[in-house]
Amino acid sequence: MRLRDTEKVQLVKQKAIELIVKDGLEGFSMNKLAKACQISVATLYIYYKDRDDLIVKITIEELESMTQGIMKDFSPEMSFEQGLHKQWENRYAFAKNHPQMNLFFDQLRSSSYQSTLLSDSISAFKMTMGQFMTNAIERGEIEEMPLDVYWSIAFAPLYNLIRLDQEGKSLDGSPFKVTDAVFWKTFDLVVKALKK
Amino acid sequence: MRLRDTEKVQLVKQKAIELIVKDGLEGFSMNKLAKACQISVATLYIYYKDRDDLIVKITIEELESMTQGIMKDFSPEMSFEQGLHKQWENRYAFAKNHPQMNLFFDQLRSSSYQSTLLSDSISAFKMTMGQFMTNAIERGEIEEMPLDVYWSIAFAPLYNLIRLDQEGKSLDGSPFKVTDAVFWKTFDLVVKALKK
DNA sequence: TTGTTAAATGAATGAATATTTATTTATTTT
DNA sequence: AAAATAAATAAATATTCATTCATTTAACAA
Numbered sequence: 430m431r432l433r434d435t436e437k438v439q440l441v442k443q444k445a446i447e448l449i450v451k452d453g454l455e456g457f458s459m460n461k462l463a464k465a466c467q468i469s470v471a472t473l474y475i476y477y478k479d480r481d482d483l484i485v486k487i488t489i490e491e492l493e494s495m496t497q498g499i500m501k502d503f504s505p506e507m508s509f510e511q512g513l514h515k516q517w518e519n520r521y522a523f524a525k526n527h528p529q530m531n532l533f534f535d536q537l538r539s540s541s542y543q544s545t546l547l548s549d550s551i552s553a554f555k556m557t558m559g560q561f562m563t564n565a566i567e568r569g570e571i572e573e574m575p576l577d578v579y580w581s582i583a584f585a586p587l588y589n590l591i592r593l594d595q596e597g598k599s600l601d602g603s604p605f606k607v608t609d610a611v612f613w614k615t616f617d618l619v620v621k622a623l624k625k
Numbered sequence: 626m627r628l629r630d631t632e633k634v635q636l637v638k639q640k641a642i643e644l645i646v647k648d649g650l651e652g653f654s655m656n657k658l659a660k661a662c663q664i665s666v667a668t669l670y671i672y673y674k675d676r677d678d679l680i681v682k683i684t685i686e687e688l689e690s691m692t693q694g695i696m697k698d699f700s701p702e703m704s705f706e707q708g709l710h711k712q713w714e715n716r717y718a719f720a721k722n723h724p725q726m727n728l729f730f731d732q733l734r735s736s737s738y739q740s741t742l743l744s745d746s747i748s749a750f751k752m753t754m755g756q757f758m759t760n761a762i763e764r765g766e767i768e769e770m771p772l773d774v775y776w777s778i779a780f781a782p783l784y785n786l787i788r789l790d791q792e793g794k795s796l797d798g799s800p801f802k803v804t805d806a807v808f809w810k811t812f813d814l815v816v817k818a819l820k821k
Numbered sequence: 822t823t824g825t826t827a828a829a830t831g832a833a834t835g836a837a838t839a840t841t842t843a844t845t846t847a848t849t850t851t
Numbered sequence: 852a853a854a855a856t857a858a859a860t861a862a863a864t865a866t867t868c869a870t871t872c873a874t875t876t877a878a879c880a881a
Binding site: 582 | 647648649650651652728731732734735736737748751752754755768770771772773774776777778780781782783784785786789795796797798801803807810811814815817818819
């Protein structure tokens, strides 16, 4: 029995993400991926059943790594301001350490894979986040509101900042990097919106 | 001289948007588009120079229609709360009347067309929006903050709500439609965040 | 009616795509 | 060292892609 070359397997995963971020799913092909890894296309079909399988499996792995990163040291029992701060911290850190991840997920969110992937697998994660909000409301820390309203205010501004930062330019076209100051200033305003 | 069939031209535009929203740019092809319109592929090459030209021209037209819709009855001289309310109203109305548009632009934002399209053409529009914020700060209606922070708080929650609405399901998986009440509740919280 | 012009077409083109095949290579087990 | 097994490959296949070509069709001008 010959062993599967784990370095090669890792390389495939990494290059796939790179290529999809660079060219979009539209410009991503099995042949290009093989060439980028300097391996035979056929090898890809040993690792994965087909193109779809490759994309789905890689995405699920990355999703899991991301939820893990986001949940680090977080508990739905934390106080509202502590908990939300931790969430912002974790998401900020993850975006910095995995600069391609948000772009990668953007690709999948705006593709035919969305329904398969992004809606299903994260349900446990979402439950926890829902619980956190419910607790905060019950404690009277924030106003009562639907989960979707909460989520839209609590996180949409954060991801918009991260996106602008990674695109590297501000809305007026000038160069742009999110500083810690700007980031936490935004956080303060979000807390102001939600707190009772 | 035979006249170009304007109904056919319109059909091509509409079906192109439909297909891109459904399958992504990745799954969009000239042959599929022709088949969907029940015309010859060659006809597409009478209307448009090539695939790129088709995508770019259609996008520019839709962008113009959208900025027009968003700017209706708005002026950067309006008071902060009135002006932002009008912006939310216009964007909400546009999203309702053109349910595919946000999804369509999402496709392009996460593609190689982004730099060509979404950064260039809207600059006048962005200038106006920047002016509106600057005025609000000068009048002391809102706190001082960078444009990107303002934008992230003022509009990212809105678009997140619209997206959830159009996906038709809430974060916990239950069916979801944005009601006027939910929409304006979110608006109130956003105003609360920004106002001095 | 006839000629002119561009719209519209069906059927090709070659290039790129995903996937499969037959074969070779490396590693473990006997 | 030989047999067994799966990894890895190079080369082929069938399909889909964007684009073009030769031809027909419709509308107007003479």
